[in-house]
Amino acid sequence: MENKLTIYNTLSRRKEKFEPINPPFVGMYVCGPTVYGDAHLGHARPAITFDILFRYLKYIGFKVRYVRNITDVGHLVNDADEGEDKIAKKAKLDQVEPMEIVQKYTNSYHRNMEQLNTLKPSIEPHASAHIIEQAEMVKKIISNGYAYEVNGSVYFDVAEYSKTNNYGKLSGRVLDDLQTNTRELDGQSEKKNLFDFALWKKAMPEHIMRWNSEWSDGFPGWHLECSVMSTKYLGDKFDIHGGGLDLQFPHHECEIAQSKAALGEDSVKYWMHNNLITIDGQKMSKSLGNFITLDEMFSGNHKLLEQAYSPMVVRFFMLQAHYRSTLDFSNKALQASQKGYERLTDALNTLEKLIPRTESTVNVNQFKDKLFSALDDDLNTPILIAHLFDGVKMINSIYAGTETISTDDLTYMKNLYKDIVFDILGLKHETSDFGNNEILTDVMDLLLNIRTEAKQHKDFKTSDKIRDKLNEIGITVKDTKDGSEWEIK
């Protein structure tokens, strides 16, 4: 299939035609979770955004290597216990090993991602498993003259780097402004400049996670792992680097500087950033304490939630907004998505029941073009879904007899919907386990036959009782021209 994909590159601040460095291969790196707590809605956004990209690139025919890291080397926190290691701190509270915390939350993250039907990355490297490589990159940066050691810690020399490079080109920051706007942090006095950042940090006594190195017993700096692991698995130059907008500065800016300082050239061709989830207009985040975990979403067990929302509803909800827009959470919005999603999946079932005619009154080719041009336009899933709903109308009209479809077109439509809805958007039917239960099916057939007979005898008291009671149990009965249908809600 022809590649007409354009994506928005944060570096150029415009949409660019996507042309891989070494077609048909595509290297894609996405910043993954820091595993010290349950995954929340915010984690779902980049996972789903780049899952769509991964799926679509493969669909177009590229051979994609998708690398998403697990950050399991603690980063510094800036609260009452300033300077402590995030993961180490939680571990002490729980009286367990840091790696036990890491394992626990890695597992739950994987479980949640599977529920959301995201494909597994090709490689999922752990920062803690790449300490040697990180130390090597530090050495390289020092020997290239862009870093200096002070008291067992190594800092990146931003001023030196800026002499020949544009530090701030990704985030649009100006070094002079940073000079006056950078806050006082632990270890600040050791740095030549406030805006320098750590490549290696000497561990304080309370640090549990630490590794020996030629500089000190310590741990790698905040941004180093991504520079190291992306280039290790994708090469010094690779195609796509993704992550949340909140990582743009300083994390990704520092990554660019480190990689260039170590390797002599820019590593990333396309930088992509997904926007954030807001709740009542405010960012949903750990530090603000206003986050809803994915487990809470799926169970409905949270004070802000009026009901549970299934993983596919959450996925569909996110796809109804463009990935570069903020998406405001509310029960009303989720419920609207749930109904819309049900309407879409109902139409997919209807599609299977359509009876072809000799002629089509609908134009499936034109319809297909609309769908793919939406995707090609920087993954515009909201437009894509809007078109899918136009298709729903089409399907329903055919079912109702006001439009007709030929055999070839019907086959084409079925394949098109399968490709778009399941393969690219990554949605799936969420039928409960009883959906395919033969005994249940037989029992339902029996019940509905009794109901039909009751209706024929105008015994509506009985027929309504069957329908109402089934509804209470959670089974919806619909009467159609050809008889009764049922489904588990």
Place this chain on the structure above:
RNA sequence: GGUCACGUAGCCAAGUGGUCAGGCAGCGGUCUGCAAAACCGUCCACAGCGGUUCGAAUCCGCUCGUGACCUCCA
């Protein structure tokens, strides 16, 4: 304070110089024993004030409001 976004109908959310977004909710109708679903029709917009233009929600300026980054964060 510095930098950057955004402000679209009851809610969510696209679009972007002239012709339809879409979903949910609402209203009217068809269908039905009644519902549900479906179908048809319909209502409700582009924060405010100026400017450019034959024409602006869309471009420019100002004002107001909201948010993000500058500190770990998806």
